[in-house]
Amino acid sequence: MGHSWDFATILQNWPVLWVGIKGTIFIFVITVILGLGGGLIVGVARYAKSPFISYPARAFVEIFRNTPVLVQIIWFFYAFPILTGIETDPFLAAVLGISLNTMAFSAEIYRAGIQSIDKGQWEAGKAIGMTYNQTLRRIILPVAIKRVLPALTNRGIEVFKMSTLASVVGYVETLNQAKLIADLNFNPIESYTAVAIIFFVVLYPVVQATYVLERRLRRSD
C-alpha cells in the first residue's frame, strides 16, 4: 500500500528492455515454427497405421506433455551437456524445451483434427487412385488443419508466454532484462509490471484477431 509508482526509470532503461523484447520475439518465432511444424509431423506419425511409427510418436508426446517446460529447459541446460557431451547455451536449451513441449501438445491437436475427418474422405481419395500420402496431404490435412486452427493459435499464444521461462537459464529476453533493470534501479514493482503490460499489449490484439478468425472459419463451414 502507498507505493508511489515511478515508471521514469523504466523509460530511461527502455533500450535495455528493447533488447529483451527483441530476444522474446526471436525465440518465439523459432519455437512456434519448430513447435507447430514439428507437431504436424509427430501428429501424423501418431495417426500412422504402422506401430513402428505410431508408438515412438506416442512415447514422445507422453514424455514431453507430462513434464513441465521449466524443468525441461533447466534439464537441457544443466543435465543434457553432461550426459551427452553436447554443449548447450541458454538459447538452445530454451528452444529445445519450449519447442519439444509445443510439438507434443500440437501433435495431439493435429491428430484430433485428422481423426475428426470422415472416413469417407480417405475412401474417396483412395478410390481415385491416390496413395495414403497424397490423400493425407491433399484431402485430409487441409480440412483437418482448418478445423483445429483456433486450438493451434491458442498454442501459439502459450508459446509466446512460455518464452519468459527462458530467463531461468539466462537467455536475454524481456523478463530477464526487467530483472536486470530491477536489480540496478531497485524498482522491481515497476519492472515486472512493465513486463506484464508489454505482454498484454502484444497479445490482446492478437487474441481479438483470433476470435474474428474463428467466427470467419465457422461461417465458411
Place this chain on the structure above:
Amino acid sequence: MTEIVRIENLHKSFDNLEVLKGIDLTVNSGETVVLLGSSGSGKSTMLRCVNFMEIPTSGKIYLNGDLVGNERSGKMTYRESELCALRSRIGMVFQHFNLFPHMTVIENVMEGQVIVLGRSKSEAREKAMAQLERVGLAEKAEEYPARLSGGQKQRVAIARALAMDPEVMLFDEVTSALDPELVGEVLKSMRQLAEEGMTMLCVTHELGFAYHVANRVLFLNDGAILEEGEPQKILKTPKTDRMREFLEGHSLFKLPD
C-alpha cells in the same frame, strides 16, 4: 464380347466372420450388372473387393484379362503401388458422395486427373467440364459441394469418377442416402451412362433400375450368389424362396397397377 472384370472364387473374412464365401463373376464390356441382396448379404463387400478397397482373403480378380497381384505359393500378394494404379482405372461412387468439401465442384473433378494421372491443369479442367456437362451440372462448376443438393452432389461424384476414364464403374448404393425426390436424377445419369456403353457394376435397392437398365441381375445371399439372370426373368419369376421373399419385401407397398 471382351471381359473387363473377372472374379474367381472370391472369399473375404473380417476377423472370424466370413462375409464372402466364394464368388465367381465375369463382367463384359458395356454390360450393366446389378447386385441385389439384403443387408449383410455381402454385396457391398464384393463390390469393394473389385477395386481393392477391401483386400480379398483369397481368390483372384482380373481387370481386362490381367491378374491383379502376384501369386506366391497359392497365396495372392499385392503391392500398394499396384493397387493405387488399379484403383485409378476403376471408378467408384459411394452412398455418402464423399466429395472434397474444401474444393469447388470442378476442383473435385480435376483432383484425381492432376494428382494421380498427371494431366495438366488445363487438360483436366477441359475433361472435368465435359463430365460435368454429361451429368448436367456444368453451371455448378465453381460452387462448393456444401451448396449442392444431395442429388447434385452424387452426380458430381459420378463426374469425378468418370473424369478418370475408368474401364468400369462401381456404384455402391448411390441413391440410398438421397431424399426420394432426388433419386430419379441420379438414376437418370446412371441409365444414360449404361446406354452410352459404360461397363457398370451396381449395388442398389432400386428394383426399377435393375429391371429397366441391367443386362444381368445377381442375387446375393449369405456371401454367395443365389440366383443370376436377365432382369426380366429373375425379377418376375425368381427360382428360390429366399429371393421371392426379398422381392416381396421390396414391393410390399407398391401402388396397384
